[in-house]
Amino acid sequence: MxxxxxxxxxxxxxxxxxxxxxxxxxxxxxxxxxxxxxxxxxxxxxxxxxxxxxxxxxxxxxxxxxxxxxxxxxxxxxxxxxxxxxxxxxxxxxxxxxxxxxxxxxxxxxGRLRPDAAAELLRALDHVEHALNQLRDHALHDLLLGTGLRPHNTDRR
Known part of the structure; x- marks a missing residue:
């Protein structure tokens, strides 16, 4: 293979x-x-x-x-x-x-969303939430490294 x-x-x-x-x-x-x-x-x-x-x-x-x-x-x-x-x-x-x-x-x-459109929007919002959490995690990691609150040996990039 x-x-x-x-x-x-x-x-x-x-x-x-x-x-x-x-x-x-x-x-x-x-x-x-x-x-x-x-x-x-x-x-x-x-x-x-x-x-x-x-x-x-x-x-x-x-x-x-x-x-x-x-x-x-x-x-x-x-x-x-x-x-x-x-x-x-x-x-x-x-x-x-x-x-x-x-x-x-x-x-x-x-008017209101139809149920199928509401479900589609909720799925898109799950993707937004995931991307926002990733972005927040990267920014917080860089802030902690830059201020010395996290040692550089934990840099994961």
Whole structure:
């Protein structure tokens, strides 16, 4: 049996996901939103990170880890004006998207969800909860390491 094993010598692929939107006109193509983790170079950041260990920390020597959001009618075609957000701004955007979604539940304006749509939404919220817990765990781990409250030999990355 010939089994393929992952190549652990290479860093994992950056996150990328696309979501097809809805079109209100049958003649038009619906836009696609693509979300991707990217590294961008910021020359101004080179001076800020001269005393930072680039083997441990992200956002060093002018490289910044960002979340890029792009829209176009196909996920494989880059749009003309992608938006690159810092990690903190990306999380703030995610919170705003969740708040806007919650706003669609005001029953004085709109009706209730059908049971199948409610079940689908609850499954999506489970995925959001898992991603949020992972993100919180990484940020807390880095905070504790950075403040010396956790020894570096417990670094698990």
């Amino acid at each position: 010939n089994q393929q094993f992952p190549d652990f010598t290479q860093p994992p692929q950056a996150f990328r996901a696309s979501f097809d939107g809805d079109s209100s006109h049958p003649d038009e193509l619906a836009n696609t939103v693509t979300v991707e983790a990217v590294t961008s170079h910021d020359p101004a950041g080179e001076r800020e990170s001269e005393h930072v260990d680039s083997d441990i920390h992200a956002d060093t020597y002018g490289d910044r880890e960002l979340v890029e959001i792009d829209t176009n009618y196909e996920s494989t075609r880059p749009g003309p004006h992608p938006v690159r957000l810092s990690r903190t701004h990306a999380v703030a955007l995610a919170a705003a998207v969740l708040e806007a979604t919650e706003d669609t539940f005001h029953y004085t304006r709109c």
